[in-house]
Amino acid sequence: MATIRDVARESGVSVATVSYVLNNGPRPVRDETRERVLAVMRRLDYHPNAMARGLVRRRLFTLGVLFSSVEPTVVTNNYATCVLRGIMAAAVQAGYNVTIFTRPWQDARRSAARFGDRRTDGILVAAPSVGSDVVSGLAQRGVPVVVVSAPSGDSCVPWVDVDNARGAVLATEHLLALGHRRIAFLMGDGTQRSVFQRRDAFLATLARAGVTARDDYWLPGSFEPEVVYRNVTRLLNLPEPPTSIFTTNDDMAATTLEAARDLGVRVPQDLSVIGFDDYPYKGVGAPILTTVRHPLAEVGEAAARLLIDRVEGRGDGQREMVFQPELIVRETTLPPSSRLN
Amino acid sequence: MATIRDVARESGVSVATVSYVLNNGPRPVRDETRERVLAVMRRLDYHPNAMARGLVRRRLFTLGVLFSSVEPTVVTNNYATCVLRGIMAAAVQAGYNVTIFTRPWQDARRSAARFGDRRTDGILVAAPSVGSDVVSGLAQRGVPVVVVSAPSGDSCVPWVDVDNARGAVLATEHLLALGHRRIAFLMGDGTQRSVFQRRDAFLATLARAGVTARDDYWLPGSFEPEVVYRNVTRLLNLPEPPTSIFTTNDDMAATTLEAARDLGVRVPQDLSVIGFDDYPYKGVGAPILTTVRHPLAEVGEAAARLLIDRVEGRGDGQREMVFQPELIVRETTLPPSSRLN
DNA sequence: CTGTAAATTCTAACCGTTTCAACCGAACGT
């Protein structure tokens, strides 16, 4: 494999000169010389070694992505896929590659140095769990970090998220406006702050409307499909089952529909279901989910842009971005059937 | 940020010794010395610089993934997501990171050197289009390559794929066995070899059964949802519409269901639909697609394993792997309704 | 003790770039 020295030798100039033509600077090169060097580069099929470059430039034009958990299924679930799509969009545009870290974050002491080993120019931390020191750990080590879909505890780390509370308000108010009073909230597991934000806003909205949150609708939170399925079954078998269910995300809503179907509960006639996130399911068949649109790809894209700006020294003070959710009424919500009330 | 030299100085040994403890070799280090060095490393929060290491070791423990097209949507479509899931699984297990290239492949002359710039230890090329010189270009430059879901023209480049022909046979025979004779094949665009393999097997199976492939069911191939939708509409409005449609992949099948629904054609009563790939849709509602299961994640995982074996010098001659597809009969296929025949 | 082999450790070259300080010649102002 040809190196810069080969090019220099073949074209009768110093390596410095070759480097200058390679980078268009920082010193000028006479046109005639440049042409000669370029010709040799082409002839030798030369391309600079990324490692050597990265070593001295301390830049590799690569963004790191760290998901809270690195189970391969987690890296490729709906949430991650959507965020990744946005990240890729920003990366493509800015000419960055994207590296997905596969080693799980353990704690700052053991992991910060590893992830900050200059393999990437900066790191996007997606959906860190509440107790984790991943963000502060990296930030403290001087690694440029942007948090995706979670506020950063660390005040100097930029973050991008949707307005979770607002989304939950939209969903809840929609159900209330339809006339629902028996509304259950199906909670995801308690490692994400967004889950709590959505729950709190749900409860607050209910309270504001003078509707009491029933204890028997309250079940332990989890994103696990099996648990969700079981919880829904339990809810629908209650003496007074809910007439509508609001889930923490669309995957849970899908599982809810499945469980309802298996119980012979018709959606939306007997049960309204509303999700959150609006994953772009290719809906294989009806009904199509009513949900709160969470612009995940845009969130990912904005976060990646923010990170790129930071590593390129254009940190224009932008510290946080909050996207507004939007209620998407489709086919899984209706007024509660009188039969059940 | 602490360097190996800092550690050496602080612990009163040479950098070589520090390196030996870092890598457990190649020379032994006395226990007492090792402890001292490790203590200093911990105290200084030292972690070796990945670039420097990569430069001399010529290994970064990172796999590159190159999708035929790098539209961000392509990188995160169903196909790519499934393959990526498998790749991640293998990578996690072997301790590799995964870099997704964002610059599109142009041609060997312009791109080979760029992608072989030692930023990754090897490259997984996913679904290269038929005319592309991406595989040969990289291979020729000495970059370890494994092709995902396409046979490699280059005989010395390993590849992994599903048996596309067999899958199409399974689907077609299923429809024939149900009694369908008016069967349409909806073709994807002609840049992937697998599309042709599926089509050819479809036609061959039809011929073997003595069923003629009708010209009026033959439409220009495309994966674009709009085109698919239009094609399906055209088919179903034919004087003698097909009683069943076999699509090149599940996304197309989903669009087919949508178009049928919009036309008031009931699936599976009036029209049977069978897809290919079995993407793990969270089926939001019925009917659930009958399809040919293509173990995409396993394909990706196997390919990644093959690549890792190669870069680690354990190339045990394994050159190609073909996975067997499986017919998954669900809810979108039935015998043709007599009404229509 | 001494000689010798084995176990450690050190010195220094190297991996392939970038870039700074220095140099050289030509053009320029005076």
Place this chain on the structure above:
DNA sequence: ACGTTCGGTTGAAACGGTTAGAATTTACAG
């Protein structure tokens, strides 16, 4: 004719590691 700039070029010092070869200890037999 003579400093001064300035465009163009170069040698060499980083960048932060690995590792071969030499040097130093240590272990052990005689």
